[in-house]
Structure formats: structure tokens, C-alpha cells
Amino acid sequence: MISTKHPLGKNCVLWARTKQIKLPFGLWTLADKSRIINKWKPKEGDVAIIRTTGKEGHVAMVMKVGKNHITIQEANWISGAITERHDAQLKLNVVGYFRK
Numbered sequence: 001m002i003s004t005k006h007p008l009g010k011n012c013v014l015w016a017r018t019k020q021i022k023l024p025f026g027l028w029t030l031a032d033k034s035r036i037i038n039k040w041k042p043k044e045g046d047v048a049i050i051r052t053t054g055k056e057g058h059v060a061m062v063m064k065v066g067k068n069h070i071t072i073q074e075a076n077w078i079s080g081a082i083t084e085r086h087d088a089q090l091k092l093n094v095v096g097y098f099r100k
Helices: 012-019 030-035
Strands: 002-005 047-050 058-065 070-075 081-087 094-098
Touching: 012 058, 012 070, 030 047, 030 094, 058 081
Parallel strands: none
Antiparallel strands: 002 081, 047 058, 047 094, 058 070, 070 081
């Protein structure tokens, strides 16, 4: 896992919006984030919507897509940091993708 500190590292949505400017506003809960899902198969540059233990959910940027895995970059998975993870979509708890 790659980890770096970033000024927007404490807010996954604000950070993702710097990468995908069409990401809608008002994404406070997993339900809000789930409403913007418009793709089920990932493509580089998509925003992954991720189920977490809390009601907020999470978003991350898809950086790379392999046959059985994806690489995502995200803010606030580790507080205050930008991290990168690489695994199968199900293991990352991805519920869908936003693409614009």
C-alpha cells in the first residue's frame, strides 16, 4: 500500500473530485453515493463506490484494471493520507462505478 499525506486526505469525495470534476455534490452517505452508479464494470478513471462498515461509504479512483483485480487510489482510507490498494473488486467492497 502506497501512502502519502495530502491536504484533501481527510475527505475521499473532495479528493476524488480533483480527479473526476463531474463527480456530483451531496455525496454524504453510501445511499447518496450508490445513486450515482452508472457502470458495473470498471474502467481506468472511474470513481469506485465502496461499501464500508459505517453509513457514509467511500469513493476511490480506479487507476488500473486487470483481468481479476483493480488498483484504486483513495483519500482517507488511512486518515489524512492518499493510499493505493490492489485487489479483486469484491474484496475491495466495490458496489459499482461512476463514469462521466
